[in-house]
Amino acid sequence: xxxxxxxxxxxxxxxxxxxxxxxxxxxxxxxxxxxxxxxxxxxxxxxxxxxxxxxxxxxxxxxxxxxxxxxxxxxxxxxxxxxxxxxxxxxxxxxxxxxxxxxxxxxxxxxxxxxxxxxxxxxxxxxxxxxxxxxxxxxxxxxxxxxxxxxxxxxxxxxxxxxxxxxxxxxxxxxxxxxxxxxxxxxxxxxxxxxxxxxxxxxxxxxxxxxxxxxxxxxxxxxxxxxxxxxxxxxxxxxxxxxxxxxxxxxxxxxxxxxxxxxxxxxxxxxxxxxxxxxxxxxxxxxxxxxxxxxxxxxxxxxxxxxxxxxxxxxxxxx
Numbered sequence: 001x002x003x004x005x006x007x008x009x010x011x012x013x014x015x016x017x018x019x020x021x022x023x024x025x026x027x028x029x030x031x032x033x034x035x036x037x038x039x040x041x042x043x044x045x046x047x048x049x050x051x052x053x054x055x056x057x058x059x060x061x062x063x064x065x066x067x068x069x070x071x072x073x074x075x076x077x078x079x080x081x082x083x084x085x086x087x088x089x090x091x092x093x094x095x096x097x098x099x100x101x102x103x104x105x106x107x108x109x110x111x112x113x114x115x116x117x118x119x120x121x122x123x124x125x126x127x128x129x130x131x132x133x134x135x136x137x138x139x140x141x142x143x144x145x146x147x148x149x150x151x152x153x154x155x156x157x158x159x160x161x162x163x164x165x166x167x168x169x170x171x172x173x174x175x176x177x178x179x180x181x182x183x184x185x186x187x188x189x190x191x192x193x194x195x196x197x198x199x200x201x202x203x204x205x206x207x208x209x210x211x212x213x214x215x216x217x218x219x220x221x222x223x224x225x226x227x228x229x230x231x232x233x234x235x236x237x238x239x240x241x242x243x244x245x246x247x248x249x250x251x252x253x254x255x256x257x258x259x260x261x262x263x264x265x266x267x268x269x270x271x272x273x274x275x276x277x278x279x280x281x282x283x284x285x286x287x288x289x290x291x292x293x294x295x296x297x298x299x300x301x302x303x304x305x306x307x308x309x310x311x312x313x314x315x316x317x318x319x
Contacts, residue, residue: 004063004075005235013239017123020051020246025116041253048247055243056080074290078231081294082240085230085276087251088269088301089223090244091262094252096215104208110190114205115249118212122245125217129224130241134234144280147225151277154222158270173214177207222273229276230293263311268304272297 056079063072097118101111136143177183182201188194192206227237255262275296279288 003233003235004067004071005233005238009062009235013235013242016055017242017246020048021120021123024119024246024249038254041250044250045247045254048250052083052243052247055239056083059239075231075233075236077290077294078233078236079240081290081297082227082230082236083244084294084297084301085226085272086223086241086244087247088265088272088297089219089226090248090251091255091265092269093215093219094248094255096219097212097252100208100211100215104204106205106208110187110205111252112249113190114209114212115252117209118216119245119248121213122216122220122248123242125213126220126224126241126245127238129220130234130238133224133228134232134237137228137232144228147228148277148280151222151226151229151273151280153277155270155273155275155277158266158273174207174211177202177210183207226273226276229280230290262304262308264304264307268300272300275300 056076059079060072060076063075097115100106101114106114182199184194184196184201184203187205188203190205191203192209194201194203224237224241227240230240231237276293279293282288
């Protein structure tokens with residue numbers, strides 16, 4: 001499989017990821033018990049988007065010097081298309097996290113802690129999934145058609161409104177954990193495990209952590225095949241995916257008050273998934289230029305946001 005990635009690029013990228021995680025851990029936190037302000041979350045979200053954009057610019061400069069301007073333009077457009085796609089699909093993940101935290105009444109200070117571990121877990125799991133997916137695409141090219149059909153199916157589910165928010169209590173993994181583990185009836189501060197009368201018990205906070213990680217695995221089933229429709233280069237797939245994930249903590253607190261205001265988002269995501277799924281199914285018939293894919297994603301998200309704003313204004317006037 002052709003890729004621009006080499007050992008030094010991967011080392012440099014993972015070094016950047018480690019530095020960003022450290023900055024996130026040390027910088028994006030509040031005093032104990034204090035909620036994250038909307039303005040703070042907005043500033044941090046803009047910072048993460050800026051870092052992702054700067055990484056794209058740096059990648060273009062590197063490729064322009066080492067591989068030529070044509071490859072630089074193509075790969076960087078693939079990166080930004082993948083980044084936008086993963087960022088938009090991650091919004092649904094944020095909404096599920098909101099449901100999990102509400103179901104277990106997790107206070108804001110503990111939400112930040114859980115999300116930090118959640119992002120760390122997502123980075124590790126998605127890195128593994130991406131390299132496995134890249135191996136499958138290289139060894140069994142027909143798997144792209146399975147990805148494409150699955151994305152079209154998922155997109156139509158979004159469009160038909162079948163992507164309903166699940167009842168947390170009905171999640172099989174939660175039922176299994178409660179059946180096979182000793183769970184304390186209430187929270188024990190910020191502890192995941194406590195020892196009572198010499199017996200180790202898990203706390204509800206540990207259940208929340210497992211549900212957050214499980215939700216990312218579930219959403220990765222959609223997002224990773226989707227980005228392989230944009231590019232088959234493992235380095236671009238990995239960097240776009242992880243750059244989108246790194247800003248999830250800030251995006252969570254930014255969107256937590258706006259979850260109900262993005263009325264048309266599922267329809268926009270459905271259209272995007274159907275589009276890229278169809279693109280994947282037509283690989284042998286028509287090779288779509290990357291700028292068309294990037295433009296389609298941008299326009300669809302912009303129209304979705306505009307329609308949602310109009311819808312919210314109309315609802316406010318009626319109320």
